[in-house]
Amino acid sequence: MSKDKLWGGRFTQPTDRFVEEFTASIEFDKRLYHQDIRGSIAHARMLGRQGIIATVDADSIVGGLEDILARIEAGSFDFSVSLEDIHMNIEARLSECIGEAGKRLHTGRSRNDQVAVDIRLYLRDELGEICTFLDKLVDSLLFQSERNLGVIMPGYTHLQVAQPILFSHHMMAYVEMFGRDRGRMEDCLKRLNALPLGAGALAGTTFPIDREYVAELLEFPEVTRNSLDSVSDRDFALEFMSASSILMMHLSRFSEELIIWSTSEFGFIELSDSFCTGSSIMPQKKNPDVPELVRGKTGRVYGNLMALLTVMKSLPLAYNKDMQEDKEPLFDTIDTVKGSLKIFADMIREMKVNAGTMRAAAARGFSTATDVADYLVRKGLPFRDAHEIVGKAVRYCVENSTDLPELTLETWKNFSESIEADIFEAITLEASVNARKATGGTALERVKAEIERVKAGRE
Numbered sequence: 001m002s003k004d005k006l007w008g009g010r011f012t013q014p015t016d017r018f019v020e021e022f023t024a025s026i027e028f029d030k031r032l033y034h035q036d037i038r039g040s041i042a043h044a045r046m047l048g049r050q051g052i053i054a055t056v057d058a059d060s061i062v063g064g065l066e067d068i069l070a071r072i073e074a075g076s077f078d079f080s081v082s083l084e085d086i087h088m089n090i091e092a093r094l095s096e097c098i099g100e101a102g103k104r105l106h107t108g109r110s111r112n113d114q115v116a117v118d119i120r121l122y123l124r125d126e127l128g129e130i131c132t133f134l135d136k137l138v139d140s141l142l143f144q145s146e147r148n149l150g151v152i153m154p155g156y157t158h159l160q161v162a163q164p165i166l167f168s169h170h171m172m173a174y175v176e177m178f179g180r181d182r183g184r185m186e187d188c189l190k191r192l193n194a195l196p197l198g199a200g201a202l203a204g205t206t207f208p209i210d211r212e213y214v215a216e217l218l219e220f221p222e223v224t225r226n227s228l229d230s231v232s233d234r235d236f237a238l239e240f241m242s243a244s245s246i247l248m249m250h251l252s253r254f255s256e257e258l259i260i261w262s263t264s265e266f267g268f269i270e271l272s273d274s275f276c277t278g279s280s281i282m283p284q285k286k287n288p289d290v291p292e293l294v295r296g297k298t299g300r301v302y303g304n305l306m307a308l309l310t311v312m313k314s315l316p317l318a319y320n321k322d323m324q325e326d327k328e329p330l331f332d333t334i335d336t337v338k339g340s341l342k343i344f345a346d347m348i349r350e351m352k353v354n355a356g357t358m359r360a361a362a363a364r365g366f367s368t369a370t371d372v373a374d375y376l377v378r379k380g381l382p383f384r385d386a387h388e389i390v391g392k393a394v395r396y397c398v399e400n401s402t403d404l405p406e407l408t409l410e411t412w413k414n415f416s417e418s419i420e421a422d423i424f425e426a427i428t429l430e431a432s433v434n435a436r437k438a439t440g441g442t443a444l445e446r447v448k449a450e451i452e453r454v455k456a457g458r459e
């Protein structure tokens, strides 16, 4: 019975067809084929070197695995659901191809430590790619910041006009966020980068294996220290998914701003046609589908994190089949994050900035009221009194449908005797922006310096 199963020995009845399908992971874990083969080659080399299997067998295993790799990459490998997962699909085919030697590969190893090493290898590669995509997005942000240096827009709090800022300063805020995201990805790599292979099913192995040698072959700077933990740890996936959730949160905020900014009411930016779609009924529509979808996909990434946290919750040590449920949310998170970063990098680079509209909006909403208050403070008034005076001036403007820059010196003097002719130049948009010179402020020279600092840090 169960002749094709690698574990058929103790069974007398075949597996129920539906159970077979239900328990199989091959449909989604086949994407681990490269890492699985890489791990197996390292394991086989170590077994041969340690004299646990004959060197000829080790060599023939390595050759057989390389053939299988080529076949999978050529698309001519038949994956079988009855062989459950990628590990058994490859191992069974190996034995079919090279005979007896193939059956020696699994010596001193279990699928539990095998899958753990596969996922770590896989995620390690993907982390590198995600960092590259993050860098590309930051490149696009730097490109827009430099191209639009000097463009003034309204800065908001509560989505109400607050103070004028440079558009580049706004873009550079995202550079900070994505910089931290990159840091979190690198940090995740530190803990992920340890070899779990050698833990066996859960307790270690009776064979004289050399884990350090395998670690060296697979470029892991260290080996994991406890066999139970090695096979039951999925923290690295959770850390990655947490970091991804924060990253997507950033992208969702950015998306939201792009969506608002491209409304006809705002008109701050225009997304390139290639990142928008039309409506099947309303001929005038150009919808910002890409940022909307990225905003929506943020929910999927949070959901994936919740799914895996919930799978892992209360699981007793060590491996449990529940853990097979780690892969789909992990893979989906990787795909979603990569896709979102890639499309954002291109969309941001092509985005058109309407400097005039931004500037006009920055001039409305009494955005320089704080500058008047600061002006009065420089003339010797306490800030609270200055705040009160400017509040009254704003109320006057609202009631008389005018604006702060329109007030005559005479009118200003009704609010405070300390106000003099230099008020006019103190409350221009440029003066307002450029007065904020301390580190982190929106002054042109400061933003330029930040752009340079970030660029220098990436060379």
Ligand code: ARG
Pocket: 025, 029, 085, 111, 112, 115, 319, 321, 323, 324, 325
């Ligand atoms: N497909 C399994 C998984 O992804 C591999 C490990 C199976 N181990 C076991 N003891 N059933 O988790």
